[in-house]
Amino acid sequence: MPSASEPSVGHSAGSARAGETFPRLLRRLASDRPDEVALQEKLYGIWQPITWSGYARRVADFAHGLADLGVERGHVVAVIGDNRPEWLIAELAAQSLGASVVGIYPTSIGDEVVHILDLAGVRVVVAEDQEQVDKIIRLKSRLPRVETVVYYDPHGLENYDQPYLREFVQVESAGRQRGAEQPEWLDRQLDATSPDDIAIICTTSGTTALPKLAELSHTNLLSMARHLAQVDPLVKSDRYVSFLPLAWIGEQMLAVACGLSFGLTLSFPEDSSTQRADLREIGPDVMFSPPRIWESMLSDVQVRVDEAGKLKRAVFGWGYSVGDQMAGLRVQGRRPGARLRVKHLIADALALRPVRDQLGLARLKRAYTGGAPLGPDVFRFFHAIGVNLKQIYGQTEICGIAVLHSDDDIRFHTVGRPIPGTELHIADDGEILLRSAAVFRGYHRNPESTSAALDDHGWLHTGDAGYLDDGHLVVIDRAKDVRRAPDGQLFSSAFVENKLKFSPYVEEAVVFGGEREEVREDGPVAADVTAMITIDPATAGAWAEHQHLSYTTYTDLAAKPEIYGLVAHDVARANDDLPEAIRVRRFLLLHKQLDPDDDEITRTRKVRRGVIAERYADIISALARGDQDVTISSTVTYQDGSSVERKIALRIFDLAGLAAPTADLRRPVWSGRR
Known part of the structure; x- marks a missing residue:
């Protein structure tokens, strides 16, 4: 274990400037830039702006309103819902009083919500709409500490008569009156707050159990924002579209900590269905998304290109190859020749920029991905089309960002170098x-758990395994999930899963086996690597339509022999890039998608391996034995609330004898066709 004086890779730790807190930064921005736009939300197709002075006024009003509801220093206020200005107003209002905020994912239900609210001792919950309010009402008997629920979208709630419900604007109005009666009271509260106060309480990913609640101070968050900007400078004119849950540490870092540190304008899409169009309309300068967003964008490109005519496909294919050459030089900090620069200008105009524009990335200066590994092929694709995508590594416990690629030193298999501090x-x-x-x-x-994560020298034990490659960090997997193949090679399930998920038709993959497990009379036998796969309904469905293959439901589509054959060729292709000992031998297409509501994946789409191992034990055993199929029981719940148990037979596909497509038949990265 290194001591505090031992040398390490990186830089000495910094500290936040005295007096910095989120509410004080807002107060300064409201003074320096009162009429500039701080937040804008799209409602009914029209962007509704809020200036810095208007933002500060609403925060002050709501802070007074929270005080009227009994919120005091050291209390925790919960916010649950989609990204809206009211979320940030509630967050900064609570922090103005010396309280902190715990964010809850809008998709969270039942035990998870009760666990967070009870553990944090929450008395006031700020909920977005009727859906979230109904959720709290159903759980209210298990939440005796919750005294008030404040909602900011009143649609559908007009006739609710629960005495603990308050409308957001009513709390603001009461707070405005209180502020008029005590005009200097809030300033005294702000002056009494400290950078070391808890700013937010962020849930961990909770891959093995209910999430833990990590306490992050203003100093923690603002020091990370400052050090990030030393690698990638941010300016006040930069635009950021906030569409990932504010309960996630990544969104808190970019939208809130960086947003307030550098005065960025935040834009909130109208709805998840308009997200892509709103992203394109704003044209953000900075973007941070987990791998599933980038994989989804690539899938969209593959579907669009496959639907295009031969000429457009040929033009894009040529443009992509030029962009790929250019990206290969750029990420190494090398200067391309004049001929390649001219070709790239043409390729960008004809093929690459139109794709970036369709994805809403035309103005992007830099983008980040984190939270889970991103496949190198997906990574390279975005660089080839001109997106400056960079991998980051961090955890909730270190404010989300600790290691990062720099613009001229990107390696697709690494997550970069430690940022300053x-x-x-x-x-x-x-x-x-x-x-x-x-x-x-x-x-x-x-x-x-705190003692297990933090040692006496201030080192955070991440629980992840990795190594350094010429100063770059390579993350293998969670240390407990790293295994040794029969030939002695270390490998991780996540590495194999990412290879499989590069297929546009694979949404999720969970890999089993690979270790020397089974013992027979003639000695130990290596357990085969097998996989349980869920298909991507959009791309697989589009392919089925092109093949004039009819289907009714996801279960029906996943059971089609043609879909099995389609996925099998991509699994074989992935195997070509894997060492012999850890190649996938058999796979099964699951009859359903993995669902966070079923605890199968986290809200950030990390697989809960313990839940999978228990729930799908019969499938895992059948895959290991090499059975041809397995029959499982599945509960189907209908819209009227009734349910029925169904027996479903699932085919197991053995890849023995199936060769990967030859080089000339392989599909390019940007297409689902071969």
């Missing part, structure tokens, strides 16, 4: 350790 050490057992001013204060009301 961050130290990195690889322990003897391969665990990644991090230390900086951004390391969290600890887990809320959980000293045992």
